Amino acid sequence: MNAFYPSVEIIQNPSLRGKPVIVGADPKGGRGRGVVVSCSYEARKLGIRSGMPISRAFSLSPEAVYLRPNFPLYGKVSKSVMDLLRTYADKFEQVSIDEAFLDVSERVQGNYDAARELAVSIKAELEAREGLMCSIGVAPNKSSAKIASEFQKPDGLTVIRPEELRTFLAPLPVSSISGVGRKTEEFLHSISVNTVGDLQNVSGKQLVKYFGKTGVWLWGVANGLERIEVKERPMRSLSAEHTFEEDVSEKSQVVLKMEELARRLHGRVLSSGVEFRVVGIKIRFTHFQTFTRENTLPFFTSNLETMLQEARNLLREFEENPRRVRLIGIFVADFRERGASKEEMVALD
Numbered sequence: 001m002n003a004f005y006p007s008v009e010i011i012q013n014p015s016l017r018g019k020p021v022i023v024g025a026d027p028k029g030g031r032g033r034g035v036v037v038s039c040s041y042e043a044r045k046l047g048i049r050s051g052m053p054i055s056r057a058f059s060l061s062p063e064a065v066y067l068r069p070n071f072p073l074y075g076k077v078s079k080s081v082m083d084l085l086r087t088y089a090d091k092f093e094q095v096s097i098d099e100a101f102l103d104v105s106e107r108v109q110g111n112y113d114a115a116r117e118l119a120v121s122i123k124a125e126l127e128a129r130e131g132l133m134c135s136i137g138v139a140p141n142k143s144s145a146k147i148a149s150e151f152q153k154p155d156g157l158t159v160i161r162p163e164e165l166r167t168f169l170a171p172l173p174v175s176s177i178s179g180v181g182r183k184t185e186e187f188l189h190s191i192s193v194n195t196v197g198d199l200q201n202v203s204g205k206q207l208v209k210y211f212g213k214t215g216v217w218l219w220g221v222a223n224g225l226e227r228i229e230v231k232e233r234p235m236r237s238l239s240a241e242h243t244f245e246e247d248v249s250e251k252s253q254v255v256l257k258m259e260e261l262a263r264r265l266h267g268r269v270l271s272s273g274v275e276f277r278v279v280g281i282k283i284r285f286t287h288f289q290t291f292t293r294e295n296t297l298p299f300f301t302s303n304l305e306t307m308l309q310e311a312r313n314l315l316r317e318f319e320e321n322p323r324r325v326r327l328i329g330i331f332v333a334d335f336r337e338r339g340a341s342k343e344e345m346v347a348l349d
Contacts, residue, residue, distance in 0.1 A: 001081065002133045002154040004098035005038040008077050009067055011131045020046055020064035025243065027058035027066050034243045037069050041154055071240070072267035079272070081130060088122055091230045101142055103230035112138065112161050119157050140165060142228050143221040146178050165224035170197030177221055184211075196222050234335060238272065239282075240265040241329025247286050248325045251318075254283075258311055261330050266304045274335040275300040279310035282329035283318055290327075293317060300336055307332065 001007070006021040020043035025034020032054040039048050039057070043064055048057045057064070078097045086092045091103035108114040119136045126132050135156035137148025144165055148158040160168050173195060175185050187210070193199050199222040207215030220226040240261040248254055258281065269276065280294030293314040297306070311330050 001098035002135055003038060003040050003044075004078075004132075005069060005074055006040040006043075006067075007132050008074055009070070010040070012073070016065055018042065020048070020061050021067065022048060022054075022057055022061075022064050023067050023069050024057070025054040026068065027054045028245065030055050030058040030062070031245065032058070033245050071264065072271045075268050075271035077130065077132075081126065081132065084125060084129060085122065088118060089230075091232075093230045093232060094235075101145065101230045112159055116157070116159050119159075123155075123157065140224065141226045142230060143178065143226045144169065144224055147172065147176055150176070162224070166200065169222065169224060170195065170200060172196045174199055177218075179221075180218075235272070235274065237278075237331050237333040238265060238268050238276075239329055239331035240268070241282060241327060243327045244325065251325075254325050254328050255312065255315060258315060258328050258330055259308060261328065262308050262311055263304065265330055265332065266302075266307060269302050269332060272335075273338050275302045275338050276307075276332035276335055277301075278333040279307055279314070280331045280333070281311050281314045282327070282331065283315070283325060284327035285321070285323040286326055288326070289323075291318070294331075294333075296334065302338055 005023040006016075009021060009023065010016045019040070021040040022036055022043050023038045024036040025032050034054050036048060036050055036052045036054055036057050038050050043057075043061060046061045046064075048060055048064075054066075058066075074097060081098075082092075082094050082100060085100055085102060088107075089102035089104060090106040093101040093103075095101065104115060104118055108118065115138045119138055123134060123136065126134055133155040135149050135151075135153045136158075137145040137151065138157075138159040139145040139148050140160075140162045144160055147169070148160050149156070151158040174180055174188050174193060177196065180188075188194070188199070191210075193202060199218070202219075204216065204219040207219050209215070211218060217226065242257050242261055244253075244257070277297050277300050278294055279297070280292060282290065282292045284290040295310050295314060297310070301307075307330075
């Protein structure tokens, strides 16, 4: 999906269309301490990017529209989008709130023209039903399809046939491979590997020497031979966090903010239609020392009071810590669909 959070906000308020829209922390006139969560393409043209400090975004575009995230709304729209996409797939794998892989091998039987037509149909139905744009990459494997989906944003459609794959990949920077982070990129540059084509010229044996088992995967991706299966996988966690405008010494303020975050997170849990069994907190002190703590419940629940109680209990470990708090967060994990079956209810009784 293209600029998913801002796009959903624009559907709710069409007067925002064509304006730089930034979803994230309150900029506080340039004094805000959070980050940009997502932004529209109009904002991106001004140099604003996800993860950028909100104060920096404000300095680049004080006239932009700044919105706080509405995660329950985004979750509701995401579910509708993913339900639609599933109807087009032989196998389906959602990887985030706004991204998924569809294996359509059986439907198109190796016909890439048919795959393109399917992609066009997906784009048209998403726009008609949800008012949203997406970019689609069609390729023989997941890693190449991911790269292709990034190739013509926004509203793109890129098809790479098997015989074109190595040639298509060769001129791209190694950073275009999803999973190549900053440190890996720096190391590759240090050995004069700057493009995927350069990487294609490094033997698999040498890549294994450099990266261990990851080298096998990297060699497969560079040469268009990666064959990781598309498969449904459960959502790992849901979280909410807040960076204080000034580091906080009064722990009661931390507790109040944590409770506010829990209520926001609870809305996302409900919109996702799940129950959780793990509750955790994240706390960051001055100088960025960060701790996480979690507890596994003996039962699944979607109850707000249970979430709050567990988070309060975990936070008590840090009550006597004299350091100021910079950030507080809460998360839940280990999900199942909401509502136990009759058999499960009998077992619980």
